[in-house]
Amino acid sequence: MTERVVDVAIIGSGSAGLNALAQTRRAGKTFVLINGGEPGTTCARVGCMPSKAMIQVAEDYHRRTHLGKYGIDGHEAMTLDIPEALEHVQDLRDTFVDRVLGSSTDDMPEDLFIQDHARFIEPTLIEAAGQRIRAGAVVIATGSRPVVPAAWTHFGERVITTDDLFELADLPASMAVIGLGTIGLELGQSLSRLGVDITGFDQLHVIAGTQDPEVSQTAIDLLGKEFPIHLGQAAEIHEEGEQLRVTAGAHSVVVDKVLCSIGRAPNVAGLQLENLGVPLDARGLPTFDPNSMQVGDLPVFIAGDVTGDLPLLHEAGDEGRIAGYNAAHGETARFRRKTPLFINFCDPNICAVGLRWNQLDMETTAVGQIRFAPVGRALIMGKNRGVLRVYADKASGRLLGAEMIGPKGEHLAHLLCWCIERNLTVGDLLRLPFYHPVIEEALQAALYDLYAKVDTKNEGGLIELARLPD
Incomplete structure (x- = not known):
C-alpha cells in the first residue's frame, strides 16, 4: 500500500x-x-441547535399559562400539534446542518x-x-x-438518547429523563411543557452541574415545580409489559420511554x-x-x-x-484559555462563569447576592424567580466568578464573563452605566452587596462616578 x-x-x-x-x-x-x-457538527445535528429549537417551541407554548393574568381570553383553549412542532424542530435542525456542510x-x-x-x-x-x-x-x-449502559440496550427504542430524540415523529405520553445535567434538564423541562409526563432522575444531589449551595437548592426548588425530580440515587430500569419501570431508591415510575442523558x-x-x-x-x-x-x-x-x-x-x-x-x-505554543462560561437554557437560565464555588477559598472570597423576586423588570415579565451570586477577592475586589438561576441569565453571564476576562473589580463594574428598568439591575444590586464586603474601594467618594482631575 x-x-x-x-x-x-x-x-x-x-x-x-x-x-x-x-x-x-x-x-x-x-x-x-x-x-x-x-x-x-454535533451542535447542529443533535446538540445546541435542535435543543434550542425545541426549547423555544416549549417556552412559547408554556407562555399561554400566564396569559390569563394579563386579561387575554381564550388562552386555555390553545392547542399544540406535536408532530407539526417536531417537524419544525427537524426543519430548523436540517437548516443548521446544511449551513455547516455548505460552508x-x-x-x-x-x-x-x-x-x-x-x-x-x-x-x-x-x-x-x-x-x-x-x-x-x-x-x-x-x-x-x-453513553447508554449495556444493560439498557436490550430495551431497544424505548431507551433513547439525544441522537434519537430529534428524529421522533411524535412524543410518548410519559418519559423518564435519567441524567439531569445540561442537556437532560433542558430537554426534560421542554418535553414537560410540550405535554409529556416527565419524571427526572440523577444519582447526584444537584442538577445542571450547579455548585453554589444557594443556587443549587433554588434550581431544584424551581425546576421541581414543573416535573418531579429525584436525586441522590442511581436509577434502574426494568420491563413492565410494553412500558418501562424506572426505580431510584424509594421512587419508582412506569413510563413509555426513557431519555438517557447520563453523559458522553x-x-x-x-x-x-x-x-x-x-x-x-x-x-x-x-x-x-x-x-x-x-x-x-x-x-x-x-x-x-x-x-x-x-x-x-x-x-x-x-x-x-x-x-x-x-x-x-510545527510548534507546541501554549495559549491562555478564556474565562470559563457555562449556560443552561432551561427556564430560568442556570449559568456559571469564572471560578466555581468548589474552587474558591472562602477565607479570602466575598460573596454578593440578589434574589430576583423584587427586581422590577423581572416582576413585569412574570419571571421574577431565582438568585444571582457573585464572587470577588476580598482584598483587591477583583471579580472572580458567579453562579445564578434567573431570567435572561445567558446575558448576565456574558457580561460577567467579559468583566472577569478584563480583570475588573467590583468597583469598576459599579462605575459602568445601568439603565432602568432592566434585568441588569439585578446584577447592580448584587454588586452593591458584594462591594460592601471587599476591602478595596473606589477613589473619589461616590461609588458610581469617577472623579475628574483637578
Missing part, C-alpha cells in the same frame, strides 16, 4: 476539526480531513475530504479508505457519543490510539496539555469533545484553533 504525504491530517470534521482545518489552510499547508461519522465539506474534493473511519498505524501514519497517509502532524477531533464518551473506538506509544487513561485517551493540546511529546494534537474536558462548542472551537495552529506551524 503506497503512502500519501500531507502536512496535516485532521481526524473529525466537527467544530474542533473544522477550526483546525481553518488554521491549516491559513498557514498554506497541505492537508486531508477524515470523518468517520455523520457529517455536520465546509460539501464542495471539498474526495482526495481532501475522506468519509471513512481512520486508524493509527504509527503516531504520524494513518490508514483510512484503503489508503495510508503520512502526515507531518495529526489532529484528533473525533467528538463524542451518548469519546469516539476513540477503532482509532487504535495504543499505536501512539503513549499511556492511555481509563477512557482510552492519551494525556495532553490543555494549553497546547499536544499529546505527550508527539506531533499529535487532540481537540474538542473527544477530550471530555469542556464539551462546549466555543471551547471545541478554541481547542481546534490551538491544535490546528500548532500542527500547521
Whole structure:
C-alpha cells in the first residue's frame, strides 16, 4: 500500500476539526480531513441547535399559562400539534446542518475530504479508505457519543438518547429523563411543557452541574415545580409489559420511554490510539496539555469533545484553533484559555462563569447576592424567580466568578464573563452605566452587596462616578 504525504491530517470534521482545518489552510499547508461519522457538527445535528429549537417551541407554548393574568381570553383553549412542532424542530435542525456542510465539506474534493473511519498505524501514519497517509502532524477531533449502559440496550427504542430524540415523529405520553445535567434538564423541562409526563432522575444531589449551595437548592426548588425530580440515587430500569419501570431508591415510575442523558464518551473506538506509544487513561485517551493540546511529546494534537474536558462548542472551537495552529506551524505554543462560561437554557437560565464555588477559598472570597423576586423588570415579565451570586477577592475586589438561576441569565453571564476576562473589580463594574428598568439591575444590586464586603474601594467618594482631575 503506497503512502500519501500531507502536512496535516485532521481526524473529525466537527467544530474542533473544522477550526483546525481553518488554521491549516491559513498557514498554506497541505492537508486531508477524515470523518468517520455523520457529517455536520454535533451542535447542529443533535446538540445546541435542535435543543434550542425545541426549547423555544416549549417556552412559547408554556407562555399561554400566564396569559390569563394579563386579561387575554381564550388562552386555555390553545392547542399544540406535536408532530407539526417536531417537524419544525427537524426543519430548523436540517437548516443548521446544511449551513455547516455548505460552508465546509460539501464542495471539498474526495482526495481532501475522506468519509471513512481512520486508524493509527504509527503516531504520524494513518490508514483510512484503503489508503495510508503520512502526515507531518495529526489532529484528533473525533467528538463524542451518548453513553447508554449495556444493560439498557436490550430495551431497544424505548431507551433513547439525544441522537434519537430529534428524529421522533411524535412524543410518548410519559418519559423518564435519567441524567439531569445540561442537556437532560433542558430537554426534560421542554418535553414537560410540550405535554409529556416527565419524571427526572440523577444519582447526584444537584442538577445542571450547579455548585453554589444557594443556587443549587433554588434550581431544584424551581425546576421541581414543573416535573418531579429525584436525586441522590442511581436509577434502574426494568420491563413492565410494553412500558418501562424506572426505580431510584424509594421512587419508582412506569413510563413509555426513557431519555438517557447520563453523559458522553469519546469516539476513540477503532482509532487504535495504543499505536501512539503513549499511556492511555481509563477512557482510552492519551494525556495532553490543555494549553497546547499536544499529546505527550508527539506531533499529535487532540481537540474538542473527544477530550471530555469542556464539551462546549466555543471551547471545541478554541481547542481546534490551538491544535490546528500548532500542527500547521510545527510548534507546541501554549495559549491562555478564556474565562470559563457555562449556560443552561432551561427556564430560568442556570449559568456559571469564572471560578466555581468548589474552587474558591472562602477565607479570602466575598460573596454578593440578589434574589430576583423584587427586581422590577423581572416582576413585569412574570419571571421574577431565582438568585444571582457573585464572587470577588476580598482584598483587591477583583471579580472572580458567579453562579445564578434567573431570567435572561445567558446575558448576565456574558457580561460577567467579559468583566472577569478584563480583570475588573467590583468597583469598576459599579462605575459602568445601568439603565432602568432592566434585568441588569439585578446584577447592580448584587454588586452593591458584594462591594460592601471587599476591602478595596473606589477613589473619589461616590461609588458610581469617577472623579475628574483637578
